[in-house]
Amino acid sequence: MKLAMIGFGQAGGKILDRFLEYDSSRGTGIIGHAIAVNSAKADLMGLDYVPNENRVLIGQSVVKGHGAGTEPDLGEKCAREDLEEIQSAIDKMVSSEIDAFLIIAGLGGGTGSGGSPILADHLQRLYVEPIYGLGILPSRDEGGIYNRNAARSFQSFAESVDNLLVFDNDAFKTGGESIGEGYAEINDEIITRFGALFSAGEVEALGDNVAESVVDASEIINTLGEHGITSIGYASEPVDPGGGNSGLLDRLRGGSKDENGFSTAGDATNRITSLVRKATLGKLTLQCEVDSTERALLLVSGPPDALNRKGIDKARKWLEDQTSCMEVRAGDYPLPNEKKVAAIVVLAGVTDVPRVKDMQRMAIEAEERSEELRSQSKDNLEDLIQYGDDEE
Numbered sequence: 001m002k003l004a005m006i007g008f009g010q011a012g013g014k015i016l017d018r019f020l021e022y023d024s025s026r027g028t029g030i031i032g033h034a035i036a037v038n039s040a041k042a043d044l045m046g047l048d049y050v051p052n053e054n055r056v057l058i059g060q061s062v063v064k065g066h067g068a069g070t071e072p073d074l075g076e077k078c079a080r081e082d083l084e085e086i087q088s089a090i091d092k093m094v095s096s097e098i099d100a101f102l103i104i105a106g107l108g109g110g111t112g113s114g115g116s117p118i119l120a121d122h123l124q125r126l127y128v129e130p131i132y133g134l135g136i137l138p139s140r141d142e143g144g145i146y147n148r149n150a151a152r153s154f155q156s157f158a159e160s161v162d163n164l165l166v167f168d169n170d171a172f173k174t175g176g177e178s179i180g181e182g183y184a185e186i187n188d189e190i191i192t193r194f195g196a197l198f199s200a201g202e203v204e205a206l207g208d209n210v211a212e213s214v215v216d217a218s219e220i221i222n223t224l225g226e227h228g229i230t231s232i233g234y235a236s237e238p239v240d241p242g243g244g245n246s247g248l249l250d251r252l253r254g255g256s257k258d259e260n261g262f263s264t265a266g267d268a269t270n271r272i273t274s275l276v277r278k279a280t281l282g283k284l285t286l287q288c289e290v291d292s293t294e295r296a297l298l299l300v301s302g303p304p305d306a307l308n309r310k311g312i313d314k315a316r317k318w319l320e321d322q323t324s325c326m327e328v329r330a331g332d333y334p335l336p337n338e339k340k341v342a343a344i345v346v347l348a349g350v351t352d353v354p355r356v357k358d359m360q361r362m363a364i365e366a367e368e369r370s371e372e373l374r375s376q377s378k379d380n381l382e383d384l385i386q387y388g389d390d391e392e
Contacts, residue, residue, distance in 0.1 A: 002098055004093055005035070005101075007104045009038055010038065012037075012112050013038055013044065015190055017036075019191060019195065020034055020050065030195070030199050033098065034050055037056045037086055039059040039068050054089055058079060058085060062081060070109055072149050075112065076115060083119070095127070099221070105136065107150040107153040108136075133157050133161040134166075135165070135167070137169060137286075139170035148362070151359050154356065162227065164229050167194075200299050215329065215331035223296070223297040225295055227349070228348055231288050234345075235342070235343050236275070236341065237340060237341055271341060272300055273311055276319065284347070289353075291324045292352035292353075293348065296328045296348065298319055300312055301341070302342060307341070312332055
């Protein structure tokens, strides 16, 4: 799938940078055009892979290059002021080579949360290609103001794009590391899941290894549909070329290794079905009730000899039962030099999402607390003024 990627704000720019690194190192060919947009000059200067000419500084008359902080209203104002500057950078692309747009933004700050819905609305008016969003939710312990911003931006971003793919930092954060290391690990998780999905079916990556059932851009677009929220599941397992890890149960089921050390029928089928279950029922990019899914897509990647049509068909049937929807697509993605088999599960149009409800609750509590503090501050100021008058 060939994408025009736009990293909006600090988090969006960093993730775009990692996508470009992934695209270059693996030769996936998923990025047809890349632009980083920010109101903070320092953030743009800190990128490594986005070309200098595709780094757009917005809102200089508003924030003078210092960023919008945690103020989405400022981010929105910056975006509205310089939409033409952003569009000029987008105009450098060859639109006939693009399957879709992807706007990447952290939803807890100011620039990305405030500006990305404005850009999405703008692109919807100009292009026939789908406009998707990749929204990054803050973790709960980042504080009420970030969750308040995210709750507001989540709704407006979801309404502005054709589909909002969501990654929840709260589900992937780990304790003990520095803040920088923590975000670097989270960004790696984002790239692993979404990079694997978007690179499916790209001719540059496939070469001569054509999949039995190709998952191309049209399959992804049809799965995402024209509305809704999407969560991604992922699970992988290394392929053992030595043949030493085949368990007793696999051998009893008829699983064995071929002359190259790859799994044959029984073992390959069991591995695929097991990985799909782990991807679906394990850690999703946005935890949700699987049976609230409208549309689903299953993709299995790995060395061609480790892929198995029977396993994919069996896993697809299981996914249909779990999601209770009939619109489940499935395919394989052969990667001759890969040393692992991976399952990617796309759950599109999910509606039962406890994390979003929790985030909205935190936002209400944060707003009520802010109102309380403002009222208290006003009362204290009036008391202080009154006290001063009495002293006179």
